[in-house]
Amino acid sequence: MGLGGGADGGGWGAEPAGLFAEKAIRQAFVSKVYSILTVQLIFTSILIGMFVLNTETKLYFARSQGWMFLGFAIFFVTYLILVCVESARRSTPCNFILLSILTLGYGLVAAITSCRYDTKIVMYAFVATGISCFLIAAFARSTKFDMTNCGTTLCLLGLAHMLIGTVMVLVLVPMGYANVASLILSIAGALLASLYLIFDLQLIMGGRKCELSPEEYILGAIMLYTDIIQIFIYLLEIFNRLSDD
Secondary structure (H helix, E strand, O other): OHHHHHHHHHHHHHHHHHHHHHHHHHHHHHHHHHHHHHHHHHHHHHHHOOOOOHHOOOHHHHHHOOHHHHHHHHHHHHHHHHHHHHHHHHHHHHHHHOOOOHHHHHHHHHHHHHOOOHHHHHHHHHHHHHHHHHHHHHHHOOOOOOOHHHHHHHHHHHHHHHHHHHHHHHHOOOOOOHHHHHHHHHHHHHHHHHHHHHHHHHHHHHHOOOOOOOOOOHHHHHHHHHHHHHHHHHHHHHHHHHOOO
């Protein structure tokens, strides 16, 4: 009986130890993702500030389309490499070099986009993005609803947003409702990006039906970073249209 009890005790003790180790790994993974994301956002914020707060720089980039295309091309190419090539995003220091280039590219897109708006609008959008992301993160952590079950639905919503947006531009803009179309699409885009952020946060935090591997910290940082920048860009347009009204 004594030996049997000891064996049972060892059996019962193994599971909590395994769960504890798994939680520790997940927590370390989440901390790593958030640390990388923080550096990305600080760099992007500084870049936006440099572009927006300097009048000459702001005017130059507000009129320049080439830099916008260059920034997006840099982002898009590195994004495809990191997302599609597993070895590229898991090999150090290659993954951090590519992530830095991606952050530079998308940071340029965000900064140049900001140059097209009044500085006050940029500040409103900046603060609103921070508050929104904090609330979204709190909701994603506390809610019992598993957003990771809705991957297909979110993809379909994204496709619908693109198609409906194209139709609205083709129909409403010629009719003189460009501002209305822009406001509607921006609000829908911000809501959709917020849903993507909840989905990605739950994938990273784990404990849901689907979760991101602890080895995919680069992918996790990319997902959150692109979601947040998208929300910021949509909020820029929303505040701009509301201020015009």
